[in-house]
Amino acid sequence: MLRNFVLFIAITLFSSVLTAQQSIPNISLKTINGVKIQSNEVLNEDGFTIISFWATWCIPCINELDAINELYPSWKDKNIDVLAVSTDDARSKKRVRPLVSGKNWVFEIYSDTNQEFKRALNVGGIPHTIIAYGSKIIYRRIGYSPGEEKDLFNVISNYKQN
Numbered sequence: 001m002l003r004n005f006v007l008f009i010a011i012t013l014f015s016s017v018l019t020a021q022q023s024i025p026n027i028s029l030k031t032i033n034g035v036k037i038q039s040n041e042v043l044n045e046d047g048f049t050i051i052s053f054w055a056t057w058c059i060p061c062i063n064e065l066d067a068i069n070e071l072y073p074s075w076k077d078k079n080i081d082v083l084a085v086s087t088d089d090a091r092s093k094k095r096v097r098p099l100v101s102g103k104n105w106v107f108e109i110y111s112d113t114n115q116e117f118k119r120a121l122n123v124g125g126i127p128h129t130i131i132a133y134g135s136k137i138i139y140r141r142i143g144y145s146p147g148e149e150k151d152l153f154n155v156i157s158n159y160k161q162n
Contacts, residue, residue, distance in 0.1 A: 024051075024135045027117040029085065029110040032097055039117060042108065045134050047079030048156050053118055053128040055087050056095040061127040062103075064144040069105045071149060080156060082107035087118050087126060131155055 026040040043049050052068065054061030065084055072082055084107060086096045093113050100109050112118055121130065124142070131139040131152060139155045141148070
């Protein structure tokens with residue numbers, strides 16, 4: 001029984017890797033002010049885009065975005081954009097704007113209230129961070145520990161050298 005369960009988990013994980021999205025789909029998002037925009041309009045087509053899926057109730061998400069915010073001014077000079085995509089639903093989305101206003105984050109904030117963008121990218125848990133070069137996904141990470149924001153820049157630096 002345990003062997004079958006382990007085999008089931010292994011197959012599930014392997015199949016999710018095989019079906020993982022390879023590029024950023026063109027999905028409708030909203031700005032923090034409620035303006036509709038397509039995801040392909042906000043990607044850095046000739047550079048890197050770090051997309052961070054987060055929610056107001058997710059402390060690790062907020063910690064990661066705070067850490068990214070400290071490094072972002074130096075990243076911007078290296079053709080790296082950051083998009084923070086809130087996955088707060090209809091009940092909690094009213095907390096997004098006050099939280100963002102209090103944080104003074106300098107990157108773009110978008111809302112994915114219906115979680116269509118999240119589903120299209122097979123994002124399960126949050127924080128979930130994706131690095132794209134143009135629209136091609138080159139890296140993904142689920143979760144956050146202090147210091148991992150520096151790993152994002154290392155991934156980008158190593159990709160540039162290839």
